[in-house]
Amino acid sequence: MPPKFKQNTSKAQPEATPLKSPTRSKVGPPVKYSIQSNAPSNSSNGPRVLYWFRTDLRIHDSPAIHHALSLEPSAFIPIWTWDPHYVYRARVGPNRWKFLLESQQVLSDRLKELNPKQKLHVVREGPTTVIPKLIRKWKIDVLVFEKDTDAYAKDRDKEVFEKVGALSKELGREVKVVTTVMGRTLFDPDELVKKNGGKPTMTMAQTVKAAEQIDPGDGGKKGEPRRCLPTPTWLPDPLDPTEMDLSSAAEFQHEVPDRKPDVNEGQRGLDKEEQHYENVAGPNNDFAVVTLEEMAIDPKMAMTPHKGGELEALRLLKSYIDNEEYVGTFEKPKSSPADFEPQSTTLLSPHHHFGTLSIRKFWWDVQEVFEKRKKAGKTNAPEPTNFPGQLLFRDMYFGAQAALGWAFAQTQGNPIARFIPWHLQSNYSDSPVGEHLLDGTYNVDDEKAEEYFRRWKEGRTGFPWIDALMRQLKYEGWMHHLGRHSVASFLTRGGCYVSWERGAEVFEEWLIDHETACNVGNWMWLSCTAFFSQFTRVYSPIAFGKKWDPEGHFVRKYVPELKNFDSKYIYEPNKAPIADQKRWGCQITGDGIDTGTEEMAKYPKPMFDFSEMRSFCLDKMKEAYGAHLYGDDPKVLSGEWKKIFEYPEGGVKKDEAAGTMSKPKKRTRSVEEHTDAYGTDADVGYLTDEEPPHKAKRGNNTKGSKGGQLKLDGIVTRGKK
Numbered sequence: 001m002p003p004k005f006k007q008n009t010s011k012a013q014p015e016a017t018p019l020k021s022p023t024r025s026k027v028g029p030p031v032k033y034s035i036q037s038n039a040p041s042n043s044s045n046g047p048r049v050l051y052w053f054r055t056d057l058r059i060h061d062s063p064a065i066h067h068a069l070s071l072e073p074s075a076f077i078p079i080w081t082w083d084p085h086y087v088y089r090a091r092v093g094p095n096r097w098k099f100l101l102e103s104q105q106v107l108s109d110r111l112k113e114l115n116p117k118q119k120l121h122v123v124r125e126g127p128t129t130v131i132p133k134l135i136r137k138w139k140i141d142v143l144v145f146e147k148d149t150d151a152y153a154k155d156r157d158k159e160v161f162e163k164v165g166a167l168s169k170e171l172g173r174e175v176k177v178v179t180t181v182m183g184r185t186l187f188d189p190d191e192l193v194k195k196n197g198g199k200p201t202m203t204m205a206q207t208v209k210a211a212e213q214i215d216p217g218d219g220g221k222k223g224e225p226r227r228c229l230p231t232p233t234w235l236p237d238p239l240d241p242t243e244m245d246l247s248s249a250a251e252f253q254h255e256v257p258d259r260k261p262d263v264n265e266g267q268r269g270l271d272k273e274e275q276h277y278e279n280v281a282g283p284n285n286d287f288a289v290v291t292l293e294e295m296a297i298d299p300k301m302a303m304t305p306h307k308g309g310e311l312e313a314l315r316l317l318k319s320y321i322d323n324e325e326y327v328g329t330f331e332k333p334k335s336s337p338a339d340f341e342p343q344s345t346t347l348l349s350p351h352h353h354f355g356t357l358s359i360r361k362f363w364w365d366v367q368e369v370f371e372k373r374k375k376a377g378k379t380n381a382p383e384p385t386n387f388p389g390q391l392l393f394r395d396m397y398f399g400a401q402a403a404l405g406w407a408f409a410q411t412q413g414n415p416i417a418r419f420i421p422w423h424l425q426s427n428y429s430d431s432p433v434g435e436h437l438l439d440g441t442y443n444v445d446d447e448k449a450e451e452y453f454r455r456w457k458e459g460r461t462g463f464p465w466i467d468a469l470m471r472q473l474k475y476e477g478w479m480h481h482l483g484r485h486s487v488a489s490f491l492t493r494g495g496c497y498v499s500w501e502r503g504a505e506v507f508e509e510w511l512i513d514h515e516t517a518c519n520v521g522n523w524m525w526l527s528c529t530a531f532f533s534q535f536t537r538v539y540s541p542i543a544f545g546k547k548w549d550p551e552g553h554f555v556r557k558y559v560p561e562l563k564n565f566d567s568k569y570i571y572e573p574n575k576a577p578i579a580d581q582k583r584w585g586c587q588i589t590g591d592g593i594d595t596g597t598e599e600m601a602k603y604p605k606p607m608f609d610f611s612e613m614r615s616f617c618l619d620k621m622k623e624a625y626g627a628h629l630y631g632d633d634p635k636v637l638s639g640e641w642k643k644i645f646e647y648p649e650g651g652v653k654k655d656e657a658a659g660t661m662s663k664p665k666k667r668t669r670s671v672e673e674h675t676d677a678y679g680t681d682a683d684v685g686y687l688t689d690e691e692p693p694h695k696a697k698r699g700n701n702t703k704g705s706k707g708g709q710l711k712l713d714g715i716v717t718r719g720k721k
């Protein structure tokens with residue numbers, strides 16, 4: 001008889017042997033739960049288990065699935081709840097929806113492979129209302145899900161706990177709620193915080209020190225993430241279809257959510273009513289995965305070439321792991337932000353976010369490569385710039401977020417966020433879950449800053465490196481880490497002097513790998529709000545791209561109107577003689593709204609003098625640092641900071657003459673003295689001042705290939721003819 005779990009070890013466990021103590025094998029999985037290897041049929045007297053998938057859309061190395069199956073269920077019902085919070089209140093663009101829906105479909109197919117009666121049951125209602133109803137209707141005994149330390153998730157899960165507790169009393173029988181360890185990070189973020197003295201993890205050193213005190217609980221060493229768990233090879237049945245059917249349940253009152261406010265309204269694209277909440281089990285009453293069309297999202301707007309789903313994640317991981325040289329020598333600062341097809345880093349981040357790839361599998365597979373290389377006398381790249389270091393950075397941000405909750409993702413009330421009187425600051429409102437939460441709007445204190453922000457977002461700043469990166473983000477949903485450095489520095493302290501929160505919101509909307517902890521943490525880092533403070537290190541929007549990609553292949557792909565420009569002008573096309581601009585089919589003029597014609601495109605001039613704005617920002621940063629204010633300071637919360645920085649009380653602050661931001665003061669030091677083409681994150685070795693060699697290049701890297709032009713059909717629309 002086949003065991004319920006596939007053993008990922010060289011020594012398969014003997015059949016019908018419940019494992020009492022965890023054992024370790026080379027690649028990993030100690031077996032924490034007893035494995036019953038009876039015939040693959042439902043246990044007749046086991047509990048009915050409702051399994052709630054969230055950010056764990058996989059069957060490999062899943063602590064919660066593992067636990068659920070160890071209960072030997074008489075029925076196992078895997079669900080996904082279609083939470084209106086993510087549909088209407090969190091910013092999610094078409095690309096991320098596409099990635100999620102693909103991931104769900106692949107998961108559903110994977111479940112079906114394990115048992116033809118199984119699938120992912122998508123229930124189209126918020127979890128806090130639908131779960132108690134499902135428990136009642138399906139006579140569930142145990143609800144199982146994986147822990148999540150995101151601020152929203154914590155509140156939501158607490159509410160589910162309370163509601164199930166109340167239901168349990170009402171029904172007069174025990175309904176258990178089991179939350180298993182978090183599978184989305186290497187270490188439990190709450191544990192990291194505990195071992196860090198109750199404080200947010202703010203540096204790599206703190207994170208590693210805290211991790212070193214955590215026992216993985218599987219026989220492994222302190223400081224090591226726990227080993228991977230086996231993949232199930234069989235699943236129990238759900239209930240029979242008549243019992244599953246919700247349409248016939250008179251007591252099942254489907255709650256259609258309030259659509260307003262809908263922060264995603266502008267990007268649905270199809271001129272039709274949304275249908276995804278019409279029926280709790282979908283239009284065919286079969287719990288099918290929602291479609292983009294049902295959400296009124298135009299599939300043409302979901303252009304990302306990056307595919308969701310566990311199989312793609314495992315395929316990608318294997319392709320890297322098979323390339324031992326790449327894994328062993330990978331150093332983030334040496335990977336090029338200008339590489340594409342393939343990119344220079346793994347692009348596994350969206351899979352980590354949705355849990356289509358276990359973060360621990362990535363960790364342990366890399367460790368195995370390191371071991372192999374060590375045995376062969378080869379050296380491996382050092383932490384933190386190597387792959388394990390990258391994963392630890394991720395945990396660091398999760399630890400910081402876990403300690404601070406909602407406050408982590410905003411300035412007001414945030415004790416780690418240095419207060420900087422940026423333009424376009426967030427508006428706040430009191431809220432039932434806490435004081436001073438972002439209300440989703442921002443204050444346009446300066447029209448010019450608003451224009452800079454719009455042009456940055458839409459990739460029409462007139463700086464081709466910045467515009468190429470922003471268009472890559474918008475259309476593909478991903479950007480290399482150092483590209484993110486460039487555009488984040490440019491929007492905040494190294495160009496536009498616009499609040500990091502505006503940038504984080506755009507990333508939230510467009511990234512397929514959006515992860516609040518990492519996004520907010522990195523935006524605070526790049527804007528020198530928290531984690532990093534060397535604000536004199538500014539990325540040049542010209543020199544930085546040029547260093548990596550002198551020929552401008554990346555710019556030519558994503559800003560195709562410049563594709564014929566000579567390399568000499570590709571980063572500063574405004575400097576090209578007019579006759580050449582005409583010859584190359586693109587005039588450098590305007591603000592980028594009028595994109596010209598097929599015959600003669602238009603690309604904007606730089607929207608400002610970078611050197612001037614850089615100096616202006618440096619002065620402002622110096623002033624802000626001098627004031628020593630943080631987000632939780634009473635002067636920040638009360639608005640008294642406006643007096644300190646002579647900030648306008650409200651409305652739009654315009655320069656008398658031209659409606660520009662208050663004039664940049666001339667600095668005594670030259671721009672060159674400050675402008676560091678690479679920037680330096682000495683603390684973490686993100687970047688070095690060295691010439692960036694393409695050391696950790698992937699096998700068939702096509703950087704520099706002629707085939708790199710992007711066919712941006714429908715992207716860069718040519719206006720009037």
Ligand SMILES: Cc1cc2nc3c(=O)[nH]c(=O)nc-3n(C[C@H](O)[C@H](O)[C@H](O)COP(=O)(O)OP(=O)(O)OC[C@H]3O[C@@H](n4cnc5c(N)ncnc54)[C@H](O)[C@@H]3O)c2cc1C
Pocket residue numbers: 332345346347348349350352353387390391393394397479480481482484485488507511513514515516518519520522523526
């Ligand atoms: C302004 C800004 C915003 C960001 N927003 C996000 C976000 O929303 N979600 C997100 O996952 N990452 C974010 N990052 C971090 C980083 O840019 C991405 O994780 C990385 O580029 C993803 O590409 P990759 O999978 O090829 O990374 P790789 O270089 O292959 O790294 C492997 C994995 O390590 C993790 N990782 C790598 N670098 C970081 C980092 N600095 N912080 C946290 N985790 C890291 C990711 O899970 C990644 O998949 C942001 C960085 C910046 C500067």
